[in-house]
Amino acid sequence: MLLYNTLTHERELFVPNEPGKVKMYTCGPTVYHYAHIGNLRTYIMEDVLDRYLRYSGYSVRRVMNITDVGHLTSDGDTGEDKMVKGARREHKTVMEIAKFFTDAFFADCEKLRIRRPDVVVPATTYVDEFIRVIEALVEKGFAYEAGGNVYFDTSKLRQYYVFHGFSEEDLAEGVREGVGVDENKRNKADFVLWFTKSKFEDQELKWDSPWGTGYPGWHIECSCIAMKNLGERLDIHCGGIDNAFPHHTNEIAQSEAYLGHKWCNWWVHVLHLNTPAGKMSKSSGEFLTLSLLESKGYSPMEYRFFCLQSHYRKNLVFTYENLDNAAASYRKLVGRVAAVMREGGGGEVDEQEQKELAKGFRDALDNDLNTSLALTALYGALKSGANAATKLAAVADFDRVLALGLIENAEKLNEEQQKRSAAAAGAAEGTAGFSDDPEIRAIEELILKRTEAKKRRDYAEADRIRAGLLERGIALTDTPGGTVWSKV
Ligand SMILES: [Zn+2]
The missing domain is CATH 1.20.120 (Four Helix Bundle (Hemerythrin (Met), subunit A))
Structure with a gap:
């Protein structure tokens, strides 16, 4: 199978580390709100990949996180925790919010026939693991403490911007710009692994750590959950394209610094679902959820x-x-x-x-x-x-x-049609049931459809059916005893 890899910007022949086995990681939802249909597009396309690998005979182990802490309103290190914000909006505790929207997410997935990954891990259940890996990163010299937080030191990497191929000079320039830079950071691209200082005092979820009571950054959770459940070498990591930077870039930085070798071979990103006005988001325009589509009569x-x-690598x-x-x-x-x-x-x-x-x-x-x-x-x-x-x-x-x-x-459709036919046959006294001849039966079914259309005053549909039959050489005559047909 040829599979595009964001790391190399090429379609490459997919070969897993271990023959016949695929270790796959997916970034899960941040459960502070309903997923919008753009998020769901990503999960649908990842599901097709998962299913196709299984169809092709691979034994797939797929792991997904649930972000129930530490994802700030900005993808950088600023802003409020989305979970806390959601809880305040809904007048609930953070864990109540997390449970409610996790259930809602999986309910959407079920309706869309998205397979539940083999392992699903809420971030809040893995805090000890995050602390262990952060400690190791500090020990190895890849992380430092400043102003109460622990930061990852991106200058210790040979290459940080793995998806973009930026040069060291770009990075250095970025630092010199110095606009809106967190003063505790040694380099502009450095990111937080552990927060103890947040300008929002009401962070509900806090844990003890060697650096003080606080909470983990968002990126560390995916690295730790993936490594713990899938080992040191990952075959495929997938997510929405908006996660490529900084989220996935930071995941690679900290995982490879921790492991001392390459971590994941394939990075698969699903492109955006846009509205004609641009990128779909929770904050602008109509908030498009699966339930909203259902309420408008569309099925999942x-x-x-x-x-x-459409192709997953095209904006839709x-x-x-x-x-x-x-x-x-x-x-x-x-x-x-x-x-x-x-x-x-x-x-x-x-x-x-x-x-x-x-x-x-x-x-x-x-x-x-x-x-x-x-x-x-x-x-x-x-x-x-x-x-x-x-x-x-x-x-x-x-x-x-x-x-x-x-x-x-299709089975359901046939059952419904049969039921309607039986009901119609019963209702129309004096008329026989449907013919055994498939051609005549098709005509009779259309006549029945037309009768039903007329009953609900859908005369356009009724006329359409009559015209369609006439094209096939069948003329209809409405009589007090019902509609009869004849060949013209
Ligand atoms: Zn992730």
Whole structure:
């Protein structure tokens, strides 16, 4: 599989450290608010990567943190703790807030069919571990105490700006600029590992440490949780592109300083979901959550489909019009799968043919996780000359990765249709049930749909159905006893 690596700015052939095994770390949510759909895009695309690695036969161990302390309102070292701020807003304790929004996050994930990582660690349960690693960093000379806080000394690294390839001169210039620099820092890029001094006195969560009572910085949590659960060498670290700097840059700095060798081989970043006005955020414009989309009638699977239609390394623009298009395509896709099911008696699965259908699907995902081409391969399978059983087997197989609930929702659709047919047959006394002839049955179903549309006064839909049938040479006549049809 070719997988883009932010470290090298290239698509590279993915090879894990240990054959057949993948150690994968994901930055989890900061649980002071609901996740917005831009955050969820990142988790959906990471989920596709996780699922595809498993599909390809790797045994994957995936770890994620929950940031329930120490993430300041700025990604630098200033501002208020987001958790404390959230708690104040909601008149709750920090831990109540953390629990509520952690549950809300996983509820969203479940609706979106995002696999729960194998290990999930709230940062507040690992404080001893953070202290242990910070102590080691101080001992090794990579960290220093100043003004009550412990800082990481970026000047001790050969290269700090790993993702950007900045030079030492850039870094030095940055220091000389000296604008808004924390006076305790030796270098502008240095960052806090442990706070005991915060201008916000009401920090609720504090722990004893060798440097005084305080709380950890945000970056140290991911390094420690990853190293503790996945060992010294990580295959893939993923997150949103906004985490590349400073968060991931700092994670690499402190992990490699601590370990004394390279830590993680692949850095996978999902690009932004933007609104037409720019970057999506919690603070500006409509706060787009999954629940909001649901309240507007969109299903979580329609949103997942919307995300899968574009490549994870491209910015995606969210508009309701774009989502409408994706939702319509998704419903059509489910309808097509349902139609294949109704063909029924499609014979046995032709395994050779199924393998061939899967090849296009794998090629797409092997090419830096091209989900949009993978969907094309799915349509290709449905259009192919394979029998119904083989098509359905291919859909079920691809959906292990796409996780769009295709089989389940197609079954539901067919059940609903059957129920409606039965109800209609019962209601329309004197008219027989549906014909066994599939062609006649299709006409009868459309007539029923039109009758229902008329009942709810959707005359546009009713007319559309009538016109569609006429195009196929079927004329409808409404009579007091119901609608009858004839060939023209
Ligand atoms: Zn992280």
